[in-house]
Amino acid sequence: MDLSSPQRWSREIFKRTWGLRRGRLLDNHAYSLWTNSMSSVWDELDAAPSLDGLRLPPFVLVGAGAVGNSLAYVLMCLEHPDAYPVLVDDDVYDTSNLNRCCLASHRDLEQEKTAVLASRLAGAGIASFPFSGDLKQFVNDARIGLRADVAEEFGDGLYRMVISCVDRGDGRQDIQGLRPHWLVGGSTLDLQAKTNVYAGDVDAACLGCHNPREVKGEAMRVLERQLRAMSQQERFSFLTEHGLDATSIEEYIQGSHCGHLGRAALLDFVCTPPPQFSVGFVSLGSGVLLAASIFRQLLSGMALPQRSGMTTFNFLNGNLGESALARDPQCQICSNLTVSPDPSLQTDTGLTQVG
Numbered sequence: 546m547d548l549s550s551p552q553r554w555s556r557e558i559f560k561r562t563w564g565l566r567r568g569r570l571l572d573n574h575a576y577s578l579w580t581n582s583m584s585s586v587w588d589e590l591d592a593a594p595s596l597d598g599l600r601l602p603p604f605v606l607v608g609a610g611a612v613g614n615s616l617a618y619v620l621m622c623l624e625h626p627d628a629y630p631v632l633v634d635d636d637v638y639d640t641s642n643l644n645r646c647c648l649a650s651h652r653d654l655e656q657e658k659t660a661v662l663a664s665r666l667a668g669a670g671i672a673s674f675p676f677s678g679d680l681k682q683f684v685n686d687a688r689i690g691l692r693a694d695v696a697e698e699f700g701d702g703l704y705r706m707v708i709s710c711v712d713r714g715d716g717r718q719d720i721q722g723l724r725p726h727w728l729v730g731g732s733t734l735d736l737q738a739k740t741n742v743y744a745g746d747v748d749a750a751c752l753g754c755h756n757p758r759e760v761k762g763e764a765m766r767v768l769e770r771q772l773r774a775m776s777q778q779e780r781f782s783f784l785t786e787h788g789l790d791a792t793s794i795e796e797y798i799q800g801s802h803c804g805h806l807g808r809a810a811l812l813d814f815v816c817t818p819p820p821q822f823s824v825g826f827v828s829l830g831s832g833v834l835l836a837a838s839i840f841r842q843l844l845s846g847m848a849l850p851q852r853s854g855m856t857t858f859n860f861l862n863g864n865l866g867e868s869a870l871a872r873d874p875q876c877q878i879c880s881n882l883t884v885s886p887d888p889s890l891q892t893d894t895g896l897t898q899v900g
């Protein structure tokens with residue numbers, strides 16, 4: 546992948562003309578996602594084998610947000626019509642998504658993310674199965690319309706390949722709870738795009754590691770105490786300032802029988818992590834790394850044993866590198882495992898019930 550661009554070169558020329566105030570000049574501008582290496586000379590990099598004839602197994606894509614959009618975009622560009630993504634996400638598009646979701650536009654506002662993504666994929670000749678709901682609902686749903694061979698495997702609790710593009714601890718724990726044979730994830734952190742392979746190695750992190758379930762009960766009780774201590778006018782101001790439905794939440798606080806909507810809104814509020822810096826090209830980078838990780842394994846004919854690991858591209862300094870993520874001894878899923886999970890034994894359909 547050549548990340549050269551006029552903007553990049555103009556930035557470098559600017560730095561060389563005016564001198565560096567901090568940081569360093571960019572040494573490398575060519576990258577191989579086949580070997581995860583970088584160079585200043587494009588021709589020195591290993592060329593990956595051709596993707597012609599490569600077949601993707603059906604897979605579950607959990608999270609149709611920015612990184613999920615980016616992965617779908619890569620599949621569409623590769624003209625991979627035999628792919629069959631099963632799309633799971635319970636969200637709709639709002640204006641805060643549009644700067645990062647590369648396949649969404651203003652006409653998709655308030656539309657289900659999975660339905661929109663399915664329609665974009667269909668435009669490229671790629672069939673998919675969109676499901677608007679969370680993973681627990683998906684597992685328990687009848688999944689009418691799902692391709693028969695895939696439905697049969699899911700019915701047996703067999704998830705061959707699952708891709709995580711979610712950013713909340715609960716969602717990640719639920720995905721790991723499916724015990725998929727092949728689990729990869731894409732994420733962003735500041736200006737870093739990341740992809741992770743979770744192969745079940747004894748010392749390596751699972752997707753549940755470092756992603757504890759949010760403690761909802763206590764946070765909810767604290768927020769309710771704060772709200773009840775306010776006057777009705779103060780409460781109205783606080784709720785509207787935070788973009789919450791003041792009417793339904795007031796009904797809940799007043800003990801109305803119709804207050805379940807208000808309770809759900811409050812619960813969602815306490816579970817939503819604080820806003821974090823995010824920018825579209827980093828999400829796109831994560832989708833590209835994720836696709837490369839999948840294709841690398843497929844091109845090896847699945848003969849190579851999967852190895853857990855993390856690949857990171859840092860847009861801040863142009864570095865591409867691999868690292869390992871150690872297991873979390875407090876992990877609610879893998880902390881009691883002493884051996885790598887045996888894929889042949891992983892046929893249970895249940896999500897993790899921990900937490």
Ligand SMILES: [Zn+2]
Pocket residue numbers: 750751752753754755872873876877878879880
């Ligand atoms: Zn774990």
